[in-house]
Amino acid sequence: MSPEEELQSNVSVASSTRNIVGVLKEHNYLGLSDCSSVGSSNLSGLADDDKATISLKATELTLGLPGSQSPARDTELNSLGPAKLDEKLFFPLLPSKDEICPSSQKNIASGNKRGFADTMDKVPVYTEKNWMFPEAVVATQSVIKKEVAQNIPKGKLSTTNNSSSPPAAKAQIVGWPPVRSYRKNTLATTCKNSDEVDGKPGSGPLFVKVSMDGAPYLRKVDLRSYTNYGELSAALEKMFTTFTLGQCGTSGATGKDVRNETKLKDLLNGKDYVLTYEDKDGDWMLVGDFSWEIFIGVCKKLKIMKGCDAIGLAAAPAPRAMEKSKMRA
Amino acid sequence: MDLRLPSKVLEHILSFVDSNEDRNSVSLVCKSWFETERRTRKRVIVRNCYAVTPEAVARRFPEMRSLTLKGKPHFADYNLVPDGWGGYAWPWIEAMAEKCPSLEELRLKRMVVTDECLEKIAASFKDFKVLVLTSCEGFSTDGLAAIAVACSNLRELELRECIVEDLGGDWLSYFPETLTSLVSLDFSCLDSEVKLSDLERLVSRSPNLKSLKLNRAVSLDALGSLLRLAPQLVELGTGSFSDKLDQEAVSKLSQAFSEMKELKSLSGLWDVLPEYIPLLYSVCPGLTSLNLSYATVQMPDLLELLTRCSNLQKLWVMDLIEDKGLEVVASSCKELRELRVFPSGAEGLNDTNVAMTEQGLVSVSEGCPNLESVLYFCVQFTNAAMVTIARNRPNLKCFRLCVMEPFAPDHKTQKPLDEGFKAIVERCKDLQRLSVSGLLTDKAFEYIGTHGKKLRMLSIAFAGDSDLMLHHLLSGCESLNKLEIRDCPFGDTALVANAAKLETMRSLWMSSCCVSFGACKLLSQKMPKLNVEVIDEHPLETRPDSSPVERIYIYRTLAGPRLDMPEFVWTIQKNPEIGVSHLAIK
Numbered sequence: 001m002s003p004e005e006e007l008q009s010n011v012s013v014a015s016s017t018r019n020i021v022g023v024l025k026e027h028n029y030l031g032l033s034d035c036s037s038v039g040s041s042n043l044s045g046l047a048d049d050d051k052a053t054i055s056l057k058a059t060e061l062t063l064g065l066p067g068s069q070s071p072a073r074d075t076e077l078n079s080l081g082p083a084k085l086d087e088k089l090f091f092p093l094l095p096s097k098d099e100i101c102p103s104s105q106k107n108i109a110s111g112n113k114r115g116f117a118d119t120m121d122k123v124p125v126y127t128e129k130n131w132m133f134p135e136a137v138v139a140t141q142s143v144i145k146k147e148v149a150q151n152i153p154k155g156k157l158s159t160t161n162n163s164s165s166p167p168a169a170k171a172q173i174v175g176w177p178p179v180r181s182y183r184k185n186t187l188a189t190t191c192k193n194s195d196e197v198d199g200k201p202g203s204g205p206l207f208v209k210v211s212m213d214g215a216p217y218l219r220k221v222d223l224r225s226y227t228n229y230g231e232l233s234a235a236l237e238k239m240f241t242t243f244t245l246g247q248c249g250t251s252g253a254t255g256k257d258v259r260n261e262t263k264l265k266d267l268l269n270g271k272d273y274v275l276t277y278e279d280k281d282g283d284w285m286l287v288g289d290f291s292w293e294i295f296i297g298v299c300k301k302l303k304i305m306k307g308c309d310a311i312g313l314a315a316a317p318a319p320r321a322m323e324k325s326k327m328r329a
Numbered sequence: 330m331d332l333r334l335p336s337k338v339l340e341h342i343l344s345f346v347d348s349n350e351d352r353n354s355v356s357l358v359c360k361s362w363f364e365t366e367r368r369t370r371k372r373v374i375v376r377n378c379y380a381v382t383p384e385a386v387a388r389r390f391p392e393m394r395s396l397t398l399k400g401k402p403h404f405a406d407y408n409l410v411p412d413g414w415g416g417y418a419w420p421w422i423e424a425m426a427e428k429c430p431s432l433e434e435l436r437l438k439r440m441v442v443t444d445e446c447l448e449k450i451a452a453s454f455k456d457f458k459v460l461v462l463t464s465c466e467g468f469s470t471d472g473l474a475a476i477a478v479a480c481s482n483l484r485e486l487e488l489r490e491c492i493v494e495d496l497g498g499d500w501l502s503y504f505p506e507t508l509t510s511l512v513s514l515d516f517s518c519l520d521s522e523v524k525l526s527d528l529e530r531l532v533s534r535s536p537n538l539k540s541l542k543l544n545r546a547v548s549l550d551a552l553g554s555l556l557r558l559a560p561q562l563v564e565l566g567t568g569s570f571s572d573k574l575d576q577e578a579v580s581k582l583s584q585a586f587s588e589m590k591e592l593k594s595l596s597g598l599w600d601v602l603p604e605y606i607p608l609l610y611s612v613c614p615g616l617t618s619l620n621l622s623y624a625t626v627q628m629p630d631l632l633e634l635l636t637r638c639s640n641l642q643k644l645w646v647m648d649l650i651e652d653k654g655l656e657v658v659a660s661s662c663k664e665l666r667e668l669r670v671f672p673s674g675a676e677g678l679n680d681t682n683v684a685m686t687e688q689g690l691v692s693v694s695e696g697c698p699n700l701e702s703v704l705y706f707c708v709q710f711t712n713a714a715m716v717t718i719a720r721n722r723p724n725l726k727c728f729r730l731c732v733m734e735p736f737a738p739d740h741k742t743q744k745p746l747d748e749g750f751k752a753i754v755e756r757c758k759d760l761q762r763l764s765v766s767g768l769l770t771d772k773a774f775e776y777i778g779t780h781g782k783k784l785r786m787l788s789i790a791f792a793g794d795s796d797l798m799l800h801h802l803l804s805g806c807e808s809l810n811k812l813e814i815r816d817c818p819f820g821d822t823a824l825v826a827n828a829a830k831l832e833t834m835r836s837l838w839m840s841s842c843c844v845s846f847g848a849c850k851l852l853s854q855k856m857p858k859l860n861v862e863v864i865d866e867h868p869l870e871t872r873p874d875s876s877p878v879e880r881i882y883i884y885r886t887l888a889g890p891r892l893d894m895p896e897f898v899w900t901i902q903k904n905p906e907i908g909v910s911h912l913a914i915k
Contacts, residue, residue, distance in 0.1 A: 175407030175815075176790065177672060177706060177733040182464070182490040182518070186623065187673075205600075205625040207673055219684060220649065220673065222625060 206296060212240050212273075212304035223296040229288060236275070240304060276303050339365045349374055368392060375399070377835055378416060378440065379860065382888045383424035394433045395459070396425065400440035402838050402882055403788075404813055406464065409840050409880070411866060413895045418442045418465075419449075420893075426453035434459035441465070447472030451479035458510075459485040469494035470519065477503040487515035487542075498523035498546075504531050511535040515542035517566050517597065522546040525554075533558045542566030545599045549574060549582065556585035565589075567597035570605055570624075579608070587611040596620035603630040613637035617664075620645040622671050628654050628684075635661055642666045642699075647673040648685040648706065655689035659696025668693055669704040672733065687714035694721040702727040709740040710767060715749030719756035728753055729764035735791035735816075738768040745769055751776035754784075761808075764788040774798040778805025785810040789817060796823040803827035813838040820877065821848035832858055832885050840864075840880035847874030849881060853901030860886045863899040 187205065205222040219239050226232045275287040278301040287295070287302070334342075343366060346352055356366040370390050374397040375381060387393070400416025418440045425432050432454050442465045450457060457480045470493060476486065477500060501516075501523040511531065516523070523546070532538060538559050543552070547568030556562070574582070592612045601624045616638050621631075622645040631646075631654050638644075641662040646654075648670055658665065670685070687710045694700060700722050710732050719725075732746070739746055746767040754760060754777050761783055765773065769792035777784070778801035785808050792798070800823035802812065812834065820843035831837055831852075846869065853861040863869065864880040872878075890902040 173735070173816075175404070175409045176735065177731055178407045178788075178790070179672060179706075180406045180464075180490065181408055182492065183622075183671070187625075205673075220627070222627070 208277075208299055208301055210236060210239070210302040210304070213306050213309065215240060215304075221302070223299065228292050229295075233275070236302075236304065273304050274307050276305050277301060278303070333361060336361065336365045340369050343369050347372075371395060373397070377884055377886075378421065379888060379891050380835075380884060380886045383421045384428070385887065387424050387428035391429065392431075393425075393429050394431060395436070396421070396429075396432060396434070397436040397438075398440060399438045402813065402836060403439075403811070404815065404838055404840065405439055409815065411864065411895075411897060414864065414898065415891065415893055415895070416440045417893060418446050422446050422449050422453075426450075430454060431456065433457055434461075436461040436463075437465055438463040439465065441467040442472075443467045444469055444472035444475070448475045451475045454480075456482055458482055461485060461487045461489070462491050463489040464491065466492040470496045470498075470500040470521070473516075474500040474503040477501070478505065481505070481508060482510055483508060484510055484537075485513040485540075486511075487513055487540075488518050489515060491518050493519055495520045497521050501531070502527045506530075506534070509534050510537065512537050513540035513564075514538070515540065515566065517542040517544050519544045520546065525551050529554060529558060535559075536561075538562065540564035540594075543568040543597065545569050545597075548572050549605070550578060553578065553582040553585050556582075556589065560585070560588040561591055562589060563591050564594040564618075565592060565596070566620075567595075567599070569599045570597070571600035571602050579605075583608050583611070590615070592616065594618035594620075596623075598624035598626075600624075601626050606630055606634055609634060610637055614639060616641055618643040621650075622647055622669065625649070625673070632657050638662055640664055645669040645671070647671050649673050650689070651684040652686055652689040652692065653684070655685075656692045656696075659692040663697060664699060665693065665697040666699050667702040668697075668700065670706055671704075672706040687711055690714065691717050691721075694718040699724075701725055704729040704731075704764075706731045706733060708733055709737050710746065710749070711739045711741050712744065712746055712749035712752075713739075713741070715746070716752040719752040723756045724759065725753070725757040726759055727762040728757065728760060729762065729788070730766055731764065732767035735766075736768045737766075745773065747773040747776065751780075754780040759783055762786045765792060766790060768792075770794050771797045771801070774801040775805075778802050781806050783808050787812050789814045791816045793817045793819060795819055796821075799823035800827065803830045809833075810835050812836075814840070814842060816841040818843060820844045824848060825851060828852055828856055831856065831883055834885070836882065836884035838880070838882050843877045844881055845875050846872050846878050849878060850874065850901060852883070858885055858887075859883050860890060861900060862894075864897060865899065866897050869899050 206224045207220045207222050209218045209220055211218045221232070221235060221239075223232070226235065276284050277287050277295075277299045278284050279298045280300060284303070287299075290298070339362065343352070343355065346355065349370075349372065352366055352370055356363045367389050369392060371392060372395040373386060373390050373393050375386060376399050378398045378400045386396075398418070398421060400418075401410055401414060404410060405414070405416075416439060418437055422435075426449055430453060433456050435450065435457075436459070440462075442462060447468055450460070460476060460480075460483075465488075468491075473486075473488075473493075476483070483504075498519075498521040504511075504527075508531075512535075514531075521544075523544075525547075528547075528551075532541070532555055539562060541555070541559060541562055542564070543555075543566055545568055547555075549568070549570055549572040552567055556565075586608055589612055592615055595609070595612065595616055595618070598621060603626060606626065610633070613634060614637060617640055619638060619641055620643075625647070627649045628651050631650055635654060635657045639661060641658075642664050644658065644662065644665060644667070646669070650658075650670065655670075658668075668690075670689070685707065687707060690703065690705050690707070691714050694717070701724055703725065704727075707730070710730065715730075738744055739749070746765075747770055750763075750765055750769070750773050754763070760781060763777070763781065763784055763786070765777075765788070771794045774793060774797070777787070781787075784806045787802065787806070787809065789812075796819040798817065799814075799819050802809065803823065804827055809830075814837075817839075824839075824844060825848055846863070849861055849863050852859070860883065862882045863878045864882060865878045867879070869878075890900050894900065894903065
């Protein structure tokens with residue numbers, strides 16, 4: 001390709017990217033850059049001759065090949081000047097500081113960030129299959145990407161402890177977290193031999209998180225390692241002993257271990273604490289209404305709640321729930 | 330006066346040069362050194378099977394005895410490369426069968442290996458000794474039977490995390506009674522039960538057996554009898570560790586373990602019940618490698634095990650180890666070099682209080698002076714933790730941090746994790762491999778470009794603000810060899826501007842970024858020594874140049890465009906109208 005043709009194709013690509021960029025402006029949560037350009041026309045608040053702005057020239061597609069001269073080069077640009085890049089390719093020293101994005105762009109970024117409304121409720125199911133139509137790929141792609149980003153906005157994600165509101169449908173991202181599919185499949189598959197020996201139904205470990213009001217951190221239990229509510233209850237007691245003993249202490253009990261153990265049992269099995277779980281629909285229910293097999297099929301999370309907090313919870317028609325407010329042995 | 334070394338002398342000298350890096354340098358000295366080197370190289374490694382043709386390799390290294398090949402890009406492990414992309418072993422096996430029939434060892438990673446391939450190996454290489462398949466797929470246990478029956482000098486057969494069509498456990502029975510040369514057998518990724526008596530006989534007639542990795546179907550009871558037959562094992566991968574044994578069986582098993590004086594590596598331990606962990610105590614002090622990444626054992630059962638492993642150099646666990654367990658590792662395993670912590674379940678977005686946090690890794694970095702390789706999955710992290718880790722361990726060579734929540738900031742300050750990664754690249758001057766995650770701005774990549782001079786492999790996901798990020802990396806990281814990026818908001822400018830850099834790298838992978846079709850075409854036209862593959866499951870023929878493509882995979886090659894591209898892979902050499910199909914690829 002001759003230099004002139006190259007320039008022509010460069011400019012035409014650049015101008016078409018600018019068109020797309022205009023469409024996407026609203027969705028750009030940083031306002032700094034967008035898909036096909038280095039933040040040129042998106043920086044709508046800046047004057048054209050502001051040197052800090054990366055000009056359109058920087059968005060032209062040129063190759064940093066040795067010897068090639070882009071006619072549109074502007075060495076005063078504080079950005080990706082192609083000429084500078086050519087030299088750099090020949091003399092790969094430390095990247096020169098002037099080429100690095102100046103701080104003014106950071107201000108722009110934060111300014112735009114503040115302007116964005118929270119759209120935290122919308123979490124799209126983010127898979128590659130969503131990108132249906134080639135023409136719409138550009139818009140959809142960046143929208144989806146930015147929506148995911150907005151859903152987990154910097155610093156705004158609600159990470160409150162023991163949040164009782166059901167989490168929004170989680171964004172299913174292909175290949176994330178980066179765990180080998182072999183590993184994922186293996187941990188989930190049936191272990192045929194050990195099932196026959198142990199008599200346990202179903203597949204591999206089923207970990208659910210257990211939180212307790214007032215406890216500093218969560219634990220995890222493998223529901224498949226128990227065969228009934230009693231075993232689960234005993235295991236949880238063991239796990240959370242330290243916390244409840246602490247509670248006993250503050251409410252005036254003495255320090256003797258035996259007394260505290262009894263107190264613990266009362267706390268878990270009796271009035272003060274109840275065990276609740278979050279089911280597949282995101283509802284919080286009292287543990288104990290269903291048979292064990294059904295329970296492990298629907299339980300997503302466990303929480304040991306204070307009895308008074310659990311009054312509003314019901315698994316089923318209220319009378320049954322009231323009767324079953326204690327954990328079953 | 331002829332100052333050249335006689336080639337016989339040079340040959341003799343070269344017989345002491347093992348490292349291929351050194352041999353590559355030797356071959357650049359002059360033509361006669363090139364000739365002598367190529368005629369004497371026995372171990373050939375091709376890290377991208379499409380960078381060169383099998384015929385060219387066979388021609389250059391006629392005395393090849395060992396061939397190592399890698400196929401698919403790394404992100405294929407995470408389902409980002411559609412099925413059918415490529416990486417076929419057949420052309421290589423066919424070429425070697427014809428040109429290098431003395432081939433003895435074949436090691437393949439991320440390649441498609443069929444039963445035909447295995448049968449061809451069995452039929453063509455008379456002195457075949459070693460077959461190691463890592464993350465491969467496409468074959469069944471019938472292919473294994475072909476290898477077992479025909480390779481009378483087989484030393485190593487290892488299937489590491491392969492996806493195998495399991496037609497039953499008979500394949501093991503095909504090892505002839507005359508086969509006594511086995512040194513290593515790994516069938517841990519297979520599902521079916523093998524006949525125990527055949528396995529026992531195989532083990533008892535293999536006096537050189539050093540490494541045995543069983544599959545999950547081998548019961549605990551069977552393990553006992555196998556260990557009694559092979560107390561000399563250096564590496565052991567157990568089967569299922571959860572059968573209920575009676576007291577006598579337990580004490581026999583305990584006895585068998587205590588007889589294993591050479592054992593250095595332990596893995597498997599599927600479904601291990603806490604009450605069986607004490608069985609392992611006797612071998613712990615000798616262990617240098619412990620893989621608990623499939624052992625669903627929780628705290629505090631792990632503690633007793635870890636405190637006894639004072640010589641451990643490599644530890645793979647799940648996050649069930651919690652911060653407490655990692656503290657114990659820090660105080661007990663002073664020789665630790667490599668730590669990998671895997672996630673035990675689907676992590677939610679809303680966990681701030683989990684029992685394994687950044688603190689666990691900080692403890693290990695404080696307590697283990699030889700720690701140089703880390704893979705750590707965690708729900709969230711902090712800059713302060715990374716700064717501490719970097720200060721403690723400037724000798725880190727590999728740091729892969731996976732903060733599982735995309736865009737997660739420092740959970741204490743809510744700032745991006747830029748400063749943390751800055752500390753890592755600044756302090757750890759020998760860092761060769763880095764994976765970043767969490768909330769990152771362009772600044773992080775400016776730091777990496779400035780300081781990551783020895784970085785060879787870099788993995789990035791959900792990060793950065795603009796093209797500057799890529800520009801910093803491509804222009805700053807001098808040693809960069811493999812770069813893989815997903816879901817980052819940049820595209821053409823930096824890529825195209827740094828095109829020449831791509832010829833100095835093995836490969837570049839970018840998926841779900843904003844690289845336009847036009848840029849791909851431009852790169853392809855300008856850079857004939859690169860294969861620019863656009864991997865996109867939607868038809869490209871109606872795409873405008875400005876539309877972004879799903880994935881690009883760019884690699885340098887001497888082989889030119891490959892001939893086995895499926896419909897969803899486009900390169901400039903393919904006519905886009907013909908080459909791309911409407912059909913969704915399964």
